[in-house]
Amino acid sequence: MNELLRRLFRSKPLAVEIVIASLFVNILFLASPIFVIQILSRYIGYGFDGTLYTLTAGMLIALVLGMGFNVVRTKMCAAVSAEPDRQLQAAVLDALSQLKTAALDRIPQAKIQEVMAAPQTVQGAYEASRIASVLDMPFFVLFFLAVFFLSPVLAIVTLLAVIMTMIAGKMNMNRSRSVDSTMREVLVQHRGGVNSAIHGAETVRAYHGGSFLRSIWMGQVEKLAELRERIVVQKSWSLAIVQGLNSLLKVAIYAVGAKQVVMGELSVGSLIGASILSAKTLQISTSFMQSVLMMGKANDAMRMINEFIGLPREASGGTAMKQYSGRxxxxxxxxxxxxxxxxxxxxxxxxxxxxxxxxxxxxxxxxxxxxxxxxxxxxxxxxxxxxxxxxxxxxxxxxxxxxxxxxxxxxxxxxxxxxxxxxxxxxxxxxxxxxxxxxxxxxxxxxxxxxxxxxxxxxxxxxxxxxxxxxxxxxxxxxxxxxxxxxxxxxxxxxxxxxxxxxxxxxxxxxxxxxxxxxxxxxxxxxxxxxxxxxxxxxxxxxxxxxxxxxxxxxxxxxxxxx
Incomplete structure (x- = not known):
C-alpha cells in the first residue's frame, strides 16, 4: 500500500479529485437499490404512473452520471501511475547502462531479463482498475450501513460472507507468493539454458549437445508444469470460493429475508434492495483482495528492481581535464x-x-x-x-x-x-x-x-x-x-x-x-x-x-x- 499512497499523493489535488469522484460513483450506485425499493413499495402499491415516470427518470440520470464519473475517475487513476511507471522503466534502463561492469557480470543474463520485465508487473498492479478497487474499499462501510439500515440481521449475514472472502483471499495470497517465488527461480534457470543454446547453436549441433540440454530442460519443464498446475488449482479454488460465497450470500439473504418478510419485519422491496447492496459489498471486498494480491506481487518485483538499481554504479560526475597528454x-x-x-x-x-x-x-x-x-x-x-x-x-x-x-x-x-x-x-x-x-x-x-x-x-x-x-x-x-x-x-x-x-x-x-x-x-x-x-x-x-x-x-x- 505504501507504493500506492506514494503514487496517489504525488499530486494532492489529483488525489482529492479521485476521492471525490469515487464518492460520487459509489453514492450514485445507491440509486439502483433505492429505485427497486421505491418501485415495489410505492408504484406497485399505489399504481400512480407519475411515480413510475419520476423514479425511472431519476434512475436514468443517476446511471448517466455514474457512468460519467466512472470514466473520469478511470482516466484520473491512469494519470496517477503514468509518470511513476515511466520513471520506474527509466530507472531500470539507466541502471542497466550505468552499473559497474563487475557488478553486472555477477548477475546471470536470465536474471537481468527478469529484472527488465519486472516494471510490467508493477504497472499491471497499479493500473487504473486496481487503484479504483482499492479506493472503493472505504465505501464498503457505506453499503454495509445501508444493508444494516434495512435489516441488521441481513447486515450480519453480509459481514460474515465478507470476512470469509477476505480470509480466503489472504490464504490464497500467501500460497500464491510462495509458488510465484519458486516459479521465478525455475524460470531464471530455464531461460539461462535457453540463452546458452541460442548463443551456442553450433556447439549444440557439432557436439550433439541436444540430448544433454534435453535432459536438463525436461526436468525444468516438468517443474514448471507442476508449478503452473498448482497456480491453476489455486486460481480455480479461489474463483470457486468467490463464486460459492457470492451464491451462498444470495441464498442466505433471500432465505433470512423471506422469513423477515413473512414476519412483517421487512418489505419485499427492501429485501431485493438489501440483496443488491450486499452483493455490492461482497464485490468491493473481493476486488480489493484481488488488487492487494497483485500489489503484493508488485512489491516483490519492486524489491528485485531496488536490489538491481542499488548495485554499485559508475560515477555520474567527476573531473574533466582540458587536455590529456596520454601519460x-x-x-x-x-x-x-x-x-x-x-x-x-x-x-x-x-x-x-x-x-x-x-x-x-x-x-x-x-x-x-x-x-x-x-x-x-x-x-x-x-x-x-x-x-x-x-x-x-x-x-x-x-x-x-x-x-x-x-x-x-x-x-x-x-x-x-x-x-x-x-x-x-x-x-x-x-x-x-x-x-x-x-x-x-x-x-x-x-x-x-x-x-x-x-x-x-x-x-x-x-x-x-x-x-x-x-x-x-x-x-x-x-x-x-x-x-x-x-x-x-x-x-x-x-x-x-x-x-x-x-x-x-x-x-x-x-x-x-x-x-x-x-x-x-x-x-x-x-x-x-x-x-x-x-x-x-x-x-x-x-x-x-x-x-x-x-x-x-x-x-x-x-x-x-x-x-
Missing part, C-alpha cells in the same frame, strides 16, 4: 575476483609516457583483458591507483575518460542499430569525410559496399551473427571515431584475414606517429616486434615491467609494423 601511471595496482584464492596480480607499478607503445604479455587467464579493462575504467582496482596525467581514474568523469580512449576489445559486441549508429557512438556528429576515412582505415569499405543498405544495415543480436573479422573491423572503426590520446587494443588481429591484419598494422603505425599512447594485448609476432616496453603478467603475483631488450626489439617507435 598513464600504475601505482601499487592489484585486483582479485570474488572466490579466487589470491589476487590476479598485485603491486603493479609502472609509468607510461605519452606516445609509448606498451605490450601486455601473458598466458590465457593471466589477466591481460582485465588489465585492459582497468585502463578503460570498466573495472576498478582492488588496491592502488591508475593515474592519467597524475589524476586517479576514479576521480575522472567516466564519460569524459572514455572519450580519451580508442578501445578495441577482444570480443567486440554492438547495440541493435545500424552500422553507422554503432560506429559513431562516441561522436554522432562526425562529418562524412572523417567517417569515410575511418571506414577506409578499418578496411570496411569492401564489406559495406557489398551490402545494399551499406552503413544503414541493421545490426541484430548484438552483432553475434557477424563474422569475427567483420566485428573486429567495425570495432576498430568505432574506436577510431573517438580520436583519443590513448589506444587500448586487446588482441587486435585475432580473427582477421591478411588484409584486416594489415589494416590494424597501418592504424597502429599511424597512431604511433601521431603520438598516441598504445596499450596493446597481442600474441601476434609482428605486433610484438613493435613494443617499446612490456608488462609481463606471467610473472606472479607481481608483474614484470620494462623496456624490451634490443635483440627482440622492433623498429623504433613509430616505425612500420607490417607483416
Amino acid at each position: 598513464l601511471e600504475f601505482k601499487d595496482v592489484a585486483i582479485a575476483f570474488p572466490g579466487a584464492t589470491g589476487p590476479l596480480f598485485e603491486s603493479l607499478n609502472y609509468s607510461i609516457e605519452p606516445g609509448s607503445v606498451v605490450g601486455i604479455l601473458g598466458a590465457n587467464g593471466a589477466g591481460k583483458t582485465t588489465l585492459s579493462k582497468l585502463v578503460v575504467g570498466l573495472l576498478d582496482p582492488g588496491r592502488g591507483q591508475i593515474l592519467a596525467d597524475g589524476v586517479d581514474l576514479r576521480q575522472l568523469a567516466p564519460e569524459w575518460w572514455r572519450r580519451q580512449i580508442m578501445y578495441l576489445p577482444q570480443e567486440p559486441t554492438f547495440l541493435n542499430g545500424s552500422y553507422k549508429e554503432n560506429i559513431t557512438l562516441l561522436n554522432p556528429d562526425i562529418d562524412d569525410a572523417k567517417l569515410n576515412e575511418v571506414v577506409r582505415l578499418a578496411d570496411l569499405r569492401r564489406f559495406l559496399d557489398s551490402s545494399a543498405t551499406g552503413m544503414e544495415t541493421f545490426v541484430k543480436e548484438g552483432g553475434h551473427n557477424l563474422p569475427l573479422g567483420i566485428r573486429k573491423r567495425l570495432a576498430l572503426a568505432r574506436a577510431l571515431v573517438g580520436q583519443g590520446r590513448i589506444a587500448v587494443f586487446d588482441e587486435p588481429t585475432e580473427g582477421l584475414d591478411v588484409e584486416g591484419a594489415e589494416a590494424v598494422f597501418q592504424v597502429m603505425n599511424l597512431l604511433a606517429k601521431q603520438g598516441v599512447t598504445l596499450f596493446v594485448v597481442s600474441r601476434d609476432p609482428n605486433i610484438i616486434k613493435g613494443f617499446g616496453s612490456v608488462i609481463d603478467l606471467n610473472s606472479k603475483p607481481i608483474p614484470k615491467v620494462g623496456v624490451i631488450q634490443k635483440k627482440t626489439a622492433a623498429p623504433e617507435q613509430g616505425a612500420s609494423m607490417k607483416s
Whole structure:
C-alpha cells in the first residue's frame, strides 16, 4: 500500500479529485437499490404512473452520471501511475547502462531479463482498475450501513460472507507468493539454458549437445508444469470460493429475508434492495483482495528492481581535464575476483609516457583483458591507483575518460542499430569525410559496399551473427571515431584475414606517429616486434615491467609494423 499512497499523493489535488469522484460513483450506485425499493413499495402499491415516470427518470440520470464519473475517475487513476511507471522503466534502463561492469557480470543474463520485465508487473498492479478497487474499499462501510439500515440481521449475514472472502483471499495470497517465488527461480534457470543454446547453436549441433540440454530442460519443464498446475488449482479454488460465497450470500439473504418478510419485519422491496447492496459489498471486498494480491506481487518485483538499481554504479560526475597528454601511471595496482584464492596480480607499478607503445604479455587467464579493462575504467582496482596525467581514474568523469580512449576489445559486441549508429557512438556528429576515412582505415569499405543498405544495415543480436573479422573491423572503426590520446587494443588481429591484419598494422603505425599512447594485448609476432616496453603478467603475483631488450626489439617507435 505504501507504493500506492506514494503514487496517489504525488499530486494532492489529483488525489482529492479521485476521492471525490469515487464518492460520487459509489453514492450514485445507491440509486439502483433505492429505485427497486421505491418501485415495489410505492408504484406497485399505489399504481400512480407519475411515480413510475419520476423514479425511472431519476434512475436514468443517476446511471448517466455514474457512468460519467466512472470514466473520469478511470482516466484520473491512469494519470496517477503514468509518470511513476515511466520513471520506474527509466530507472531500470539507466541502471542497466550505468552499473559497474563487475557488478553486472555477477548477475546471470536470465536474471537481468527478469529484472527488465519486472516494471510490467508493477504497472499491471497499479493500473487504473486496481487503484479504483482499492479506493472503493472505504465505501464498503457505506453499503454495509445501508444493508444494516434495512435489516441488521441481513447486515450480519453480509459481514460474515465478507470476512470469509477476505480470509480466503489472504490464504490464497500467501500460497500464491510462495509458488510465484519458486516459479521465478525455475524460470531464471530455464531461460539461462535457453540463452546458452541460442548463443551456442553450433556447439549444440557439432557436439550433439541436444540430448544433454534435453535432459536438463525436461526436468525444468516438468517443474514448471507442476508449478503452473498448482497456480491453476489455486486460481480455480479461489474463483470457486468467490463464486460459492457470492451464491451462498444470495441464498442466505433471500432465505433470512423471506422469513423477515413473512414476519412483517421487512418489505419485499427492501429485501431485493438489501440483496443488491450486499452483493455490492461482497464485490468491493473481493476486488480489493484481488488488487492487494497483485500489489503484493508488485512489491516483490519492486524489491528485485531496488536490489538491481542499488548495485554499485559508475560515477555520474567527476573531473574533466582540458587536455590529456596520454601519460598513464600504475601505482601499487592489484585486483582479485570474488572466490579466487589470491589476487590476479598485485603491486603493479609502472609509468607510461605519452606516445609509448606498451605490450601486455601473458598466458590465457593471466589477466591481460582485465588489465585492459582497468585502463578503460570498466573495472576498478582492488588496491592502488591508475593515474592519467597524475589524476586517479576514479576521480575522472567516466564519460569524459572514455572519450580519451580508442578501445578495441577482444570480443567486440554492438547495440541493435545500424552500422553507422554503432560506429559513431562516441561522436554522432562526425562529418562524412572523417567517417569515410575511418571506414577506409578499418578496411570496411569492401564489406559495406557489398551490402545494399551499406552503413544503414541493421545490426541484430548484438552483432553475434557477424563474422569475427567483420566485428573486429567495425570495432576498430568505432574506436577510431573517438580520436583519443590513448589506444587500448586487446588482441587486435585475432580473427582477421591478411588484409584486416594489415589494416590494424597501418592504424597502429599511424597512431604511433601521431603520438598516441598504445596499450596493446597481442600474441601476434609482428605486433610484438613493435613494443617499446612490456608488462609481463606471467610473472606472479607481481608483474614484470620494462623496456624490451634490443635483440627482440622492433623498429623504433613509430616505425612500420607490417607483416
